[in-house]
Amino acid sequence: MPRNRFLAGIAVLSLLAAACQPSASQSPAAPGGPSEGAEPLGGSISILATWTDAEQESFLAMIQPWVDANGVEVEYEGNRDLSTILTTRVEGGDPPDVAGLPNPGAMAEFARNGDLIDLGDVIDVDAMLADYNEGYIADGTVDGTLVGIFIKIAVKGLIWYNPQAFADAGYEVPTDWDGFTDLVEQIRSDGATPWGVGLESGADSGWPGTDWIEDFVLRQSGPDIYDQWWQGELAWSSPEIRAAFEAFGAWAADADYVAGGPNNVLSVFFGNGGDCLFADPAGCYLHHQASFMSGFFETNFPDVAVAGDTYDFFGMPGESYTGVTQSGDLFGMFRDTPQARSLMQYLVTADAQQIWVERGGAISGNGAVALDAYPDDTSRRIADILTSAEVVRFDAGDKMPAQMGRAFFGAILDYIQNPANLDQVLSDLDAVQAEAYGN
Amino acid sequence: MDLGTGVLAVVVVVGVPAITVLYALATEWVLRFLPERGRPRLRPWLWLLPAFAFLGIFLVYPTVYTVVLSLMDRRSEEFVGYENYVDLFGQQLFWQTIANSVMWLVFYTTITVAFGLIVAVLTDRVRYETGVKALIFIPMAISFVAAGVIWNFMYDFNPEVGTVNAAVGALGGEPQAWLFEWPRNTFMLIIVGIWMWVGFAMVILSAGLKGISTELLEAARMDGANEFQVFFRIIVPLLAPTIAVVGTTIVIVALKTFDIVWVMTGGQFDTDVIGTLFYEERFTNRDAGAASAVAVILLLTIIPVMLFNIRRFRAQEETR
């Protein structure tokens, strides 16, 4: 056996690896940080979150001032399959100190299992209320106990369009519901395709459609019906929810209104769902997606996509009601250590929140973060939509029990595939609703 | 290279293999303290001990744990008897899952084993054996996520991008949504599984084939047997034990199918199999009871396969 060669190979590889390792992170003088006394905390903290790649860097930048001020060693682990890894670690007796929570539904599960630590005596909630809308506290609370805080927010239900294509075709940005539906009809009667939709997202395929339904429910039937719905008190087969599905299907399941027809809607990756905005001639004129979509535009079309020039957005107008839907990345504490307490206190501060905001890709729920902090006009306007809205609701699908949320994804796919089957789709959802709540 | 890495490298490359060899040598040393008659009785247990220790900790204990959880509620707090099973049997999704798993079991297993056998036998007779085997083996070496990326493009609805639909279009057909309609989508996923696993069957069967003496085959050919007769009358019977090993393993792989379905469809469009149902119950719904019941049902499904294997061992022992 060529063991010697193998050993030599390993030695070479090790040298290579040593050369590839990043040099010790340089730490610039820390601004602020929550250090109350002179004594640095020291020790270490393990963090598990869903962020990888660029978002991971932004999060690490966000906590860097805290790290510098407290001298804590950070072991950060990013994984997109957060739900599996976190569940396994927690049940296997090896939880991280603090972790991102997959969604409010999963947060409620962890809280009811007694895995999450009560943040009520970690964070000064009254002080937090000075900067945060009450809704953010409520969305992080399970059975009266605060267990989750928001790291960043995404605004949902924005309508993206290409201003150049709009100008060429002579379309105007609508300001109300009638203008919005008129625009869609106008595009269609001009022989073009109004919508670009992509629902594929691996094991979570279908979720972009749930955002559509949520936006319709909130705008057609108002916040009270919306709340009853995600709380499981309103049946899926009720006229309100059915109307939302039908409004969605009228566009997304009709080959006259959506690029490529329903089969394309089902198979296109959601991050490419708006690619048709940039085609010449335009493959579509409108795309419905959350605030993070701008990131996909810029990666998919590095030279073409320019904010305000070739892509822009308008808020989906209100129909019978107005309102905005949002989602956010929650953080919870699984081990009660001084480092974890200190980090959680730090993360809600405007100083911390501002760092990610400035780096782009995040909207802060902290009202003390000035609009000036946003890096560009687009994100500033998105933040403004959120702060100026009277009615803000969290993504309903994420707030439902996990089983309900997943059935919702599947229902979207079934409905687009076979719109005539709506009765069956809704009654299946009713059956899951009867089982999923009350666990 | 820092010291820690160097020490680890030595442990990994020299220490670990050395320990395993030393263990085998130590068994005879231990047996020397026994009276002559006792040695053959203790010896097998010493050789089995390391394997049983590993199996006990990493597979038997988790199995017992799973069986216990399957009799408890979703948070494993209260004993609920067989309620989880009753719930499961009452769900349409469960029977859908069983139907899909049966499809996997039947089509995936037979095609993979048959193809593996054919390729192993055919490549054995050409000079470019290693080349063909490498091509068939490569899919096994591709990670599931990358395989998922490429097969999603293979099956893409848009004939501009989707290879299969482009081929269908070139032959004058309409593009099809391969992954959205049951039962066609399950077949399409099975094809991905076959693509990945024929390499496995081929390599193992090929190793078995090398143990069949050439003289025997040539003698048969000299006696005027044609190639089909050589294959069915000599190769298949002599290779039967290896075919049984590969077949049993592939049956279990079929029953445990998870990654392909999860990466390609996430179990949507009625493609759920036992493996994905377990995963959804355990990690999405966080229902430890229901998930464990699914896992226990998976364990029970292989009883017939094991009975077949017991019969086979008995027969093998008698002939040798």
Next chain:
Amino acid sequence: MSVVAASATRAEVAGRPRRWYSRLPLHLVLVVVSLIWLVPTVALLVSSFRPPTDVNATGWWTVFQLPFNFTLDNYAAVLTRNNLGQSFLNSLFIAIPATVIPVMVAAFAAYAFAWMNFPGRNALFVLVVALLVVPLQSALIPVLQITTAAGLTGTFPAVWLAHTGFGLPFAIFLLRNFFGALPREMFESAYLDGASPTTAFFRLVLPLSIPAIASLVIFQFMWVWNDLLVALILVGGFPRVAPLTVTIANMVGTLGQNWHLLTAAAFVSMVLPLIVFFSLQRYFVRGMLSGSVKG
């Protein structure tokens, strides 16, 4: 008869009495099967050299016409990734012991199952094989509880031991089958010469089962090399310990951005398993058994 002589005879016998066209169907079948098998792989390979916008817009088969639009960007992005070297090394540190230990432990057990007498032999063996069906995902939580209690979580040995446990049923199953096919007379003459069972194991059983052991090594190594979940749970995804699979998985952004890097990464991470496959192919030689028996 030696190995060389055996294969030479085969070539002669196979070649002499037949005309070249009688073997044409054989070649045709092999070429067609290889081509079909190759299509997805080539699609992946071609895509790994294309910009993602192209991959989304046109099929891989359109690249073979002018103007060519190939790029090395995907490979550059993968190969210059932070921590790639360290995680390659970590993968080796995980995969080598996690291959050696189960193969050796399984060989011991397979030897006992095949050539030693003890009560309950067949029943125990079938139980071992039955453990193949235990799903990894259902075993992980209890295994994590054990490694955490033992203080091993977060260290490489935790993954070695877990992979050994998970890999053993197949390894024992396969090796027992091959060991059992060895001729009884061979052991009898060895024992007559005064060899101990340990000597017989190292001098006869292992050398004569090299094709089986080689195929087992190929698969165990590849499974461990491609494993993501076990490593992630038992050692974690921290840069210091993360294997290649974890580092590659994390190239994809939170929302699935950069998925196109997976194409290039697939080939980068495939290199070592293929080297193992090719270097062990030469042990797939016919006639080893008959050669040694006849001395």
